[in-house]
Amino acid sequence: MSAVYINSASCISAQDTLKENIFQNLVPENTVQIVKAIEPKYKEFIPAAMIRRMSKTVKMSSVASHYALQEAGISQPDAIIVGTGMGCSQDSEKFLKNVIDNHEEFLTPTFFIQSTHNTVAGQIALALQCHAYNFTYVNTSSSLEFSLLDAQLQISDGEAENILVGSTDEQTDRTMELYCLHNTIKKERDLPADYLTSTTNGVIWGEGASFFVIGKNKTENTYAKLSNIEIKNRIEINEVQDFIQDFLTRNNLQSQDIDAVILGFSGDAASDGYYNEAMKLFSESSLLYYKHLSGEFNTASGFSVFMACHILKEQKIPEVMMINSEKKEEVKNILLYNHLAGCDHSLVLLERA
Template structure:
């Protein structure tokens, strides 16, 4: 297998992650039900006439992908692969509202055309005039992981040398209302949220866009080596540790070889039990969490991958992410474990480049 490196990482999130000094200014949030992304000044990146026709997720992705390509020194990637859970839901809502308001008559097709999930990867390709492989994965919380897996296969099969991989999800007013009604989002009376020892169900919802350039060659910008990915739709609670151990064994590792574990604690008491099971497997590793910084959403693992890349490159763990007090002098291997509401479990293994 050819080594695959993450040669750049860019992120737009509820933190100011486009700022070079963002690690010093991470601001946890546990008292707001819905967290909004800190957006850049789009006029600097996208012509205003185009920007007006773009939904938030397309704009965030356009900027994050430009940052990622610029950092990697790549003008045109050999493939563009995007993972999204909800796609362009703003335009989907606008189209459905038009259907209702106009009694299904005299509809303009614009919102429908722009509401498809692959609008993001298509718009990036149009801007770059890139005619290469272009694919979108819609697999709830494992959308980014499937995108990584595809990119890894493209590179290993010799189909591509540099692949732009991204994840993106936006919020919409109506969807957030529905999430509050079905208790996906916490109730006001259950705030502030306790992410690590929650006794209530529901989460604080976020949004964001993360992009990475994966390449077959290690560069001076390389953050990490993407070693392996494992995805499983359902895992029995008492099989959580076996799920992780089997993955480590496959990679000739034990739990003692993992320097840091990033867990997706979301403050949902019902589904966070999986992470508590996983914690017990790593008594000598640095245990970290991140959704108090990003919020929960379908592709929140993009934020954790972005943070893992910076931890490996800088060899420093932000205090605000630490669950335990274990600090390793050399952080060589990081394991990321994530799921959404107890479904679509994913493991990602990263090593220092």
């Protein structure tokens, strides 16, 4: 399968990632249980009448996709592919609340129609009047990776040349309450969170939307070359190094060829051991982490892809992301490794374009 290019990258996150000089304005957050995305002024992009009917994830995705297409200089993508773990959960909660409050009678269908996971991809297509391939992946923490893999296959097979690929997830009050009860989210007594050497379970939960234009050809805006992706649902901690080593071998690389490794440390002691094992392979690489900037959520890897794109393009590594002090003169290859609570392990290899 041929490599493809990431020709634009846009992100709405807990950081102010829509502005310029992103690396200079990164602020870690480890003192609250839930971090919210910094939202743009939606009325500058979406008609006021439509804003009222949109859930947060649809609004974030509409703006992020607008920026991604604008940067790539494309008005009509050949396909729209979106990955999401929770979908439009705000509207899902509203619909279920109406079911309970109205005793299952006299229900309006609006919230139900807008609660489906493919609402985001559909709304973007409607706004663009795009009738091309439109698909949504719902694979928890590997939703974006499956979306990128689909785009890579579409381009390799000659089905498309420029594809809008995105990931998005939002927070909802009831879901956050349930996550707290389930101890998915850290207890207040365990804050501030230690992301790298945590002895407590649970994470700080975040949200966000990341969109990219994946193209067949390199352009003057190109951020990176997307070389390969590997996804496994479950592996044991003692299998992590073999999982990564096999991936590198298939790509004709050795561990010393990887200039930077971005790991998904979340501060959850129960599952961060996978990353500790992975680090042992890369003694000569820059080791980075990012969830202290974005929070943990189903598609948090979108934030790491966005940051990796900027690292490759700008040839700079933010100090706030560094685990070790190792820095190479040139960053050519970046490996991204992520999972959620020990499931859905993904590897993404990006190269300097």
